[in-house]
Amino acid sequence: xxxxxxxxxxxxxxDTERDGHRPAFNAAFAEAGLDxxxxxxxxxxxxxxTGGKERIRHYLDRYNTxxxxxxxxxxxxxxxHAAKTRHYxxxxxxxxxxxxxxxxxxxxxxxxAGLILAIATTTTPANVIYxxxxxLGRESVEWFSVIAAGDVVPAKKPAPDIxxxxxxxxxxxxxxxxxFEDSGNGxxxxxxxxxxxxxxxxxxxxxxxxxxxxxxxxxxxxxxxxCSVLTGPALE
Ligand code: XBP
Ligand code: MG
Numbered sequence: 127x128x129x130x131x132x133x134x135x136x137x138x139x140x141d142t143e144r145d146g147h148r149p150a151f152n153a154a155f156a157e158a159g160l161d162x163x164x165x166x167x168x169x170x171x172x173x174x175x176t177g178g179k180e181r182i183r184h185y186l187d188r189y190n191t192x193x194x195x196x197x198x199x200x201x202x203x204x205x206x207h208a209a210k211t212r213h214y215x216x217x218x219x220x221x222x223x224x225x226x227x228x229x230x231x232x233x234x235x236x237x238x239a240g241l242i243l244a245i246a247t248t249t250t251p252a253n254v255i256y257x258x259x260x261x262l263g264r265e266s267v268e269w270f271s272v273i274a275a276g277d278v279v280p281a282k283k284p285a286p287d288i289x290x291x292x293x294x295x296x297x298x299x300x301x302x303x304x305x306f307e308d309s310g311n312g313x314x315x316x317x318x319x320x321x322x323x324x325x326x327x328x329x330x331x332x333x334x335x336x337x338x339x340x341x342x343x344x345x346x347x348x349x350x351x352x353c354s355v356l357t358g359p360a361l362e
Contacts, residue, residue, distance in 0.1 A: 129302040130242035130271075132292055132321060135254050137308035137328050139229050140261070142249075143173065144330065146223050150214035151178070154206050162190065170330050176248040176311050177282040179207045211250050218256040225261045226326070228346025228353065233262070237269060244272040246292040246305070246316070248282040251275040272296050284311040286318030293319060310334030327356065 136142045148169045155162040164172065168189070175184040182203050186193055196202045217223060236243060245254060254275050258266045267273075272295040279287035293300055300320035307313050307323050309331040316323045317338050325342045327334075336342045336357065347353030 127302060128241065128304060129298055130244055130296055130304075131236050132244045132246050132289065132296075132303050132305045132316070134305070134307045134309075134312045134316075135245060135247040135257065135275075136249055137331060138226070138306050138312070138326060140223050140225050140257060141328055142223055142253075142257070143328075144169065146217055147178065147210075147214060150210045150217065151182075153213040154209035157209055158206055173309070173330055174311075176284075177276075178210060178250070179203050180282060182206060211252065214253060215256050218253070218260050221260050223257065223260075226328075226345060227348050227351065230262060231348065232346055233266075233269065242296065242298075243270045244274070244292050244296055244303075245270050246274045246288045247276075248288065249275060283309075284314035284318070286315050289316050289319030289321055293321070304340070310336065313339055326353075 133139060136147070140146075144166055148164055148166070151164055152162075155164075162185075164185075172181050172185055172189075175181045183199075186195065233243065247254060251273065254273055255267055258270075262269075272292050274288050274292040274295065279285075279291050281287045289300075289305065293303065296303070301322075303321050305316035305321040305323040307316055307325055308328050311334075313323055313325060313334075313336055322340045323338075325336050325339045326345055327336075327342065339357065341358040342356040343353045343358075344356055345353040
């Protein structure tokens with residue numbers, strides 16, 4: 127019996143990456159006097175690694191090997207990332223990032239149907255709270271029984287840990303849940319935890335590997351602009 131829906135945040139609830147996280151990273155770099163610029167194409171490649179701090183480290187390892195690393199690299203990255211989060215939260219507070227079509231409707235219908243809602247994301251907890259508050263109102267944070275986010279698990283997606291954490295706190299078996307994800311990394315994570323998954327792709331994830339998904343959609347759609355099924359039972 128279906129009891130709960132578990133949502134990813136970035137790319138699934140909202141298109142946060144290209145015009146949200148990416149410019150926030152760039153603002154933090156500029157503020158720190160660094161000449162790093164993550165354009166849309168480079169950012170698409172960097173998304174291979176989830177987690178902002180992990181992404182900065184990956185950038186230095188693979189794309190900016192000439193950078194003179196400070197002795198305390200962990201501290202340096204943590205500080206840059208804290209600045210990035212500050213910029214990102216400012217954008218959310220200004221209402222700069224809307225939910226994707228169909229998200230508010232689906233959440234409302236799920237609540238009406240008595241389903242439990244949860245979140246499983248690699249992003250920083252405050253980012254989730256601010257997104258919900260700025261788009262659905264203050265009380266919407268309470269709609270979610272579990273908000274599993276960020277560093278509560280050491281291994282981020284594609285590791286299954288964050289979904290396993292959410293299941294543990296929901297006290298539900300994987301079979302009682304359906305996950306909503308937008309990326310190959312996210313899908314690996316949810317499937318790794320045994321949770322059936324609906325994928326709603328976006329510009330950055332369209333070409334990811336979605337094998338094993340219950341359904342792959344180009345969005346969640348609204349009555350006046352329905353979504354399309356890219357892969358799913360109907361097409362097999
Ligand atoms: C999202 C992420 C996050 C965001 C940035 O992945 O990888 O790192 O890009 O957020 P998913 P932070 O949607 O698979 O959870 O900088 O707060 O990590
Ligand atoms: Mg995502």
